[in-house]
Amino acid sequence: MKDINSLAIVSLAGVDKNPETGNFTAYYQVINPTSLSTRTGASAKAVVYNFQFKDYSHGRFNEQTGMSMPRKFFMADLQSYIISERYARQGILDLINFIELSPEQRSNVILFITDSPMYTIMNSFTPLDRIPGRFIRSLTDQYKPNFSMSLYPIRFKDIAREIHLHTPIVIPIIHYSGENPSSNSDRVEKIDANKDGMSFSGGAVLIHARMVGNLDEQSKNLFFILNKKYRQRTETVKINGDFVDVEAQNIQVQRKWNTPGSHLLIDLYADLRLMNNQQKSKMTLQNLHQIEKEFNQTLEKELKSYEQMGTNRGWDLLGIQDNGGNEMTWRQTKVTIHVHSKMTTIGNTSTPYLLE
Structure with a gap:
């Protein structure tokens, strides 16, 4: 049992990999509990804070978080994982193994790929749902009832189960419509929700855990239908x-x-x-x-x-x-x-x- 104010609750995580150096850049969006309080005079306006770290191995980020987060790193409430397109094209088998083999990680977290700069995606507020991780997760919930077993088959455990197959794995692509990140919370007060915002934009095609191309939204729909996953x-x-x-x-x-x-x-x-x-x-x-x-x-x-x-x-x-x-x-x-x-x-x- 822990006081919520003693935890750095991560809602959204993202990772990029530099193809030249092999180093990773990890992003963690941490929920700010005081901004979610309904009490008058909440201490801070931002609902989430984004922390960025760089290292050469996935397992080293936990140690780094203690150097800049004044709370205990907590991943059990993670909503979604986003990886950059250039990382996906290098192959993500190392990330899948890290998630599956680490006792601190959850393999039922859903995975997305972004064709926009990772920094932009991870540093943008979202409308209607104040927590970006929950906003992205809710986008998939709109489609879940029409999937077999009512599950969008893009969890790490689903991907790990199918990476040995010849049939590709198709993962939704998250696209950011603007040029600059909406890093100011005043963005959610603007009426034009499509401007400087995130949305689905087709699907990334992965074969044996490596991205080889992409499908448009209509072709992505046909892929799931013909493989008996969507109705x-x-x-x-x-x-x-x-x-x-x-x-x-x-x-x-x-x-x-x-x-x-x-x-x-x-x-x-x-x-x-x-x-x-x-x-x-x-x-x-x-x-x-x-x-x-x-x-x-x-x-x-x-x-x-x-x-x-x-x-x-x-x-x-x-x-x-x-x-x-x-x-x-x-x-x-x-x-x-x-x-x-x-x-x-x-x-x-x-x-x-x-x-x-």
């Missing part, structure tokens, strides 16, 4: 010259080999929910079937393009080698994808409002 997607189709937005829910993917190791069949099933219908004609059963048909064809085309992109880059995005395919000839594997959808939810009326 939702939004598509826009054109019906009778007008746009119709539909949301695919409860997506189920079934795989089977037509010819073992050389011809893979993938069937994708989805329930459709009508999100936006700009058609000027009445919604009929025939019209619903037309939307389903257009959705199937549109998604099949995107999936084929996605599969070809992975093959061209040498990324086994479908996990062919880990699911019955030949490791030597997986690029020559014929893949046939069929999408089957059914409209299950429409709006309150089937007849649009029109002006004479």
Whole structure:
């Protein structure tokens, strides 16, 4: 049992690695309990303070913290871990081993990669949630219900379990929209929340714990869907010259080999929910079937393009080698994808409002 004011509670951690020297720069965001107090006259305004250290080994940072933190270093409340893109491209096996083998670390912490300067990311306040670590963690919570097991598969323990596979690991990229860090807490008083702020920006592709490239947001979504980890997607189709937005829910993917190791069949099933219908004609059963048909064809085309992109880059995005395919000839594997959808939810009326 410890008094909260005697602990340096770390909410967010970040690390960068210099490819020339091999030295690490670690960042720790420590919560300031007095600023979270509801009592009048709180002693300090900043909710978190950011500490920065440099050394040549991960295990040496604990000792360094005692030289500048007047409280006991405490990592049990850590929300998220962020690493720089240049560190990810060098390979992060050393970090994974450090987290997994250290008794003081938690392997259920989620991992992100940033394509923005680490200093900028770690020294910026966030709107709506005053603690940046919790803000970033909450971004992932928006997606968790649609993942299998309701877990975003980017925890250190998930990554460690899959680093030996040929199927890539895709980790969300955190991007900072401004040029300078929002290091002043007055930033959260500004109404423009998108300016000088953080958001997801696609996904980093890691093979055997080393970043080899990145996917845009739509391709990242397809990766998780086809590997049976995610169950939702939004598509826009054109019906009778007008746009119709539909949301695919409860997506189920079934795989089977037509010819073992050389011809893979993938069937994708989805329930459709009508999100936006700009058609000027009445919604009929025939019209619903037309939307389903257009959705199937549109998604099949995107999936084929996605599969070809992975093959061209040498990324086994479908996990062919880990699911019955030949490791030597997986690029020559014929893949046939069929999408089957059914409209299950429409709006309150089937007849649009029109002006004479």
